[in-house]
Amino acid sequence: MEMYQNILVVVDPTTNEQKALKRAIELASKINENSATPTKITAFFSIFDFSYEMTTILSSGERDAMRQMVIKDKQQWLDDIIAELDSGMDIKSQVVWHNRPFEAIVNQVLEHGYDLVIKGTHQHDKLKSVVFTPTDWHILRKCPTPVLLVKDHEWPKNGNILAALNVGSDEEEHLSLNNDITEQASELAKLIKANVHLVNSYPGTPVNISIEIPEFDSSEYNNAMLKHHKEAMAAHANKFNIDVKNTYVEEGLPETVIEQAAQQIDAELVILGTIGRTGISAALIGNTAEHVIDQLNCDVLALKPQGYISPLDNS
Structure with a gap:
């Protein structure tokens, strides 16, 4: 598989410290060592100032000229x-001049065929990330290409990459996403000289079953679930030549289990799948990728299922 050839880096206009751009350079230089075609990087951001749109004393031509001046300055x-x-x-x-940063980013991806978006991220305010969806969440849901959200963790040689899977499911979408996630982890591990680890969570006994059916044996159920997921994980790891010692199968919420595994191995990168969501369910529930990202102190690479089409794609 050809690694990333055309990277869009989302720059933070509020700081000169551009960790996403530095990470892109680090990644591209490693790709270029192993590829005949040099990887292209575009540094990008959108700006918008409402005062230029609202003023009535300027003609539309003058407004446009002022916008162009601001763009040129930036x-x-x-x-x-x-x-x-x-x-x-x-x-x-x-x-570019655009009042919705995430749309500007996704439009660039759709227009110019970028195959990776890299953006710096930081802890989101827990309340605000439910009420006002930050740009990161929108990109995760609506960007058709992989998105690498960069934090402050270094990528040391012989470090660890953690691939978060859903091996208990036999749905085609999950199976194919598991393969894509593991392939990306293996390719990146070769590139940055890291080790691949796999993690999978599974739900415990639903509380209401134990209450409604007193004779229900929850420990037997849990043991059966654990066995099923461990067998599925071992088969998946084997397919990709990953040592079973580097796999983690735990009961619990995905965000908790992934965070614990990432901390345990001091992962520099977690790779996971994200399914685009829209409407009220997206605002209220969020999705696993979003909860995980808030809790991790390392980079996160989020992949979409194959065939995913962005809701902003009008082609």
Whole structure:
């Protein structure tokens, strides 16, 4: 499988410390060592200032000219940051005027065929991430390509990559996503000289069953669930030549089990699948990827199922 050839880096215009851009350079330089085709990087962000839209004393042409001035100014700032990094790579820059950052990002992906989006992230306010969906959540749900959210954890040599799977399911979508996640983990591990670990959670006995059916043997049920998931995990690990010692199968919520496994091995990267959600269920429930990201102190690579089409894709 060809590793990423065309990377879109979402720049944070509020800081000169661009960890996403640095990670992109680190990743691209490793890809370029092993590939005949150099990986392209575009540094990008969108800006919007409502005051330019609202003023009535300017004609639409004057407003447009002012917008272009702001864009040019920001583009110069971005070019200066790229020059300071002195990566030796040809990194393009692009700034657009758009009032919804996540739409601007997804539009770039759809228009220019980027195969990876890299963005810096940080702890989200727990309450706000339910009421106001941050840009990260929108990108995770609506971006058709893999999204790498970068935190502050280094990528040391001989470090650990954790692939979060759903091996208990026989749904085609989950099976194919498990394969994609494990393939990506294996390819990246080769690239950055890391070890691959696999993690899977499974639900315990539903409480209402124990109450409604007193004779229900919950420990027997749990043992059967554990056995089923361990066997499925061993078969999956075997298929990808991953040592069963590097697999974790635990009862509990995915976000808890993944976080514990990531801490245990001090993972520098967690790879997981995300299914796009819209509407009220997305706002209220969120999804596993989102809960996990808030709890981890390392990078997260989120993959979509094959055939996923972004709700913003009008082609």
